[in-house]
Amino acid sequence: AQSVSQHNHHVILSEAASLELGCNYSYGGTVNLFWYVQYPGQHLQLLLKYFSGDPLVKGIKGFEAEFIKSKFSFNLRKPSVQWSDTAEYFCAVSILTGGGNKLTFGTGTQLKVEL
């Protein structure tokens, strides 16, 4: 079965600092990769996703992620964070099976951006 690891559980940054959140998955076959974000008091929403093609994926709000197949990684980056990026970030993977697209999530990274 596939699994997802997020190594940073809590991250605190100052505004304008650069962000990189690590995500590694374990599965030997073809995967789809996602980053979801949950802002305080809001529900999960998609930041970006990778299915195929260019391994550098750009999402909403200036976020991007790079799929490195050899490292089984899909790290999330943002060059300059804002206070409004304070949220919990979840990496997720789904595998191509005969049916369904169930997501396996990492444990999440709580990001706090200080003014």
Added chain:
Amino acid sequence: GAGVSQSPSNKVTEKGKDVELRCDPISGHTALYWYRQSLGQGLEFLIYFQGNSAPDKSGLPSDRFSAERTGGSVSTLTIQRTQQEDSAVYLCASSLVASGSDTQYFGPGTRLTVL
């Protein structure tokens, strides 16, 4: 357009009681997923529906948990004889089709507290 809605938003129940949680997916979405978000376990897949059938029930933690979907739309997750370890936020998501390339849109969740 309208997103995924869930009801109730909060449910407090006594141990041993049955509860029903409801999910209204985005109109036209054929795939529906239930997940559970708890402190100790993170985000876990419970069950997936394609139309009214449930090809994947692998995430249901025990036979006290069941779910159905009628008319290819509304889904109900039922937990019988609730236990304290059932306390969690239950999330519903829907997608247009059940393929790896399709985005799952999440509802706000139902927070279940079992006393």
